[in-house]
Amino acid sequence: MDAIMLQEKLVERLLCPRVRTSRQKEKQYVGFATLPNQVHRKSVKKGFDFTLMVAGESGMGKSTLVNSLFLTDLYKDRKLLNAEERINQTVEIIKHTVDIEEKGVKLKLTIVDTPGFGDAVNNNECWKPITDYIDQQFEQYFRDESGLNRKNIQDNRVHCCLYFIPPFGHGLRPVDVEFMKALHEKVNVVPLIAKADCLTPSEIKKLKDRVRDEIERFGIKVYQFPECDSDEDEEFKQLDKELKECCPFAVIGSNTVVEARGQRVRGRLYPWGIVEVENQSHCDFVKLRNILIRSHMHDLKDVTCDMHYENYRAQCIQDMTSKLTQDNRMESPIPMLPQSTPDVETDRLIKMKDEELARMQEMLNKMQQQIHDGKDQ
């Protein structure tokens, strides 16, 4: 069976649970088995959102891949900078938002682009603007979550970061390792091998093995696909295994449609042949798309909320309370952020601290004076 069909079957199973229709069992049937259905209906009404970050040097085909994944043209009016214009450019963060609707399901997709990354001669800490951005989104969410009006929280947290590894190397470069290590505990990192059509099949395999090896060696925690449930059928498990062994995905994107084997497909036309983006024997684009959109979008969001965000939050609270409880004062019940607008509670605490400090300073002065006087005599 087709991989896509299998995965769609899975989605169906999640949304439409088996319902006992036998008459004899009607008495015991309560009806909450339809809960998933209800959740489904509500979320369809509300719509989904997903924030995807793309990172990698310029010229890796990031924009083309995003367009191919979501069948949009987000970068229509983009102007490419030449090397001179890029000299003083630091890494920027640019957001593109697009609303996509398919079969009644609405998706608000946000693509976070990171132009300038890795392009300079000196790329020391070029990932800092990116980690800062991710932290800012967490902080924003943290504040909103602790605020009063929580009905319409905007979730701008980054759910997944596609990192583009150049195919022209012999594995991970220092900048690749450093970037992924700076981000692996803040966001789901999915490494990709970009522009894979310049590699032969054996070269791709070698490169993938090498990258997987180095990821393990350097302790980089890339996004792990969850284990499939033990009650799935064998075929599904096999596909799942294949998917995991395929990482990092070797991808190709295209903004153009070409004629191949009698059909019009997205592809690239070379003098020696035609590369089809959606042909699984040409590249892993379909696998990536399935993972990202059809099967793991929700898991990516869950891991972001349950792991990365919670880690951030715990760290934040710890930092904050350690500052306040230095002299065993009461723990603040409300999470306070250093730069937040001062509210009554914060003001009170600050005032108390100030008074305490003033008192201590006065005591110190008195003691110093005493010592000084003592010396004179």
Add this chain to the structure above:
Amino acid sequence: HYYCRQSESIGSTLLGYIGIDTIIEQMRKKTMKAGFDFNIMIVGHSGLGKSTLVNTLFKSQVSRWSSGWGGEHKIPKTVEIKAVSHVIEEGGVKMKLTVIDTPGFGDQINNENCWDPISKYINEQYEKFLKEEVNIARKKRIPDTRVHCCLYFISPTGHSLRQLDIEFMKHLSRVVNIIPVIAKSDTMTPDEKNEFKHRVRKELETHGIEYYPQNEFDDDMEDKNENDKIREAMPFAVVGSDKEFQVNGKRVLGRKTAWGVVEVENPNHCEFALLRDFLIRSHLQDLKEVTHNIHYETYRARRLNDNGGLHPISANNTQESNL
């Protein structure tokens, strides 16, 4: 005092065949016996197919790595200079080819001044030659380790040159012959390739980077016409390979993918053949001459000037000089 009259040289019709033209043949025989030296440096960040291309160009395993990259490609922490020499022979002509690799270039996170070791190496070779030249008892043929040509590999991003590319070429185009090539060009479709080449050429022009063959060194109109054509076609978009495949009944060097075979020597697929003809079949000697007559002389003049007009070596007193 004596009186000398210089007669004008007049073209005289020869009454018979003398054999002056055989001097060309004599020269040829002598140079063939002596053999040629050629030193080529390859620069570009790791993974751009530099070693494969050099092997393909000279149809021998002349780079540091044997074919296939099963070897340990560890990125060194600083730029290293590794020179490997091989003697290759063709048609009775022997060539001592030295390939100078520069692993580590452009691979670090901070690549500032990563071209310094390269610049230093090139100048050291000029210095070595200069020292030999000013010796009293000079060798008949001074061993020539000067870099005759520097192949600079541009990453085929499809956008434009990278900052590092511009910095490197700016710093070194006045010191050595730089030939920029677009590496692994099978990653671009023909249209993308043309646009990229056009953008790169414009950028090189904007930054005043004179790549080889340099405009200012064209000897005559014939040279200029030939070189103009070459300059317009550069940088050459190349693909390298040391594997052969069967295509239409012929065995060709190429890369086999799921959608076709990229033929290295097919001009519709890439410009490898153009690069090879240009580098080896027509301009090999010129590269050496420009290095000797221009780059080396510039270095020598600068050393003389730095020394206040005195011969540079005399200040060192490291060996007897002819001053």
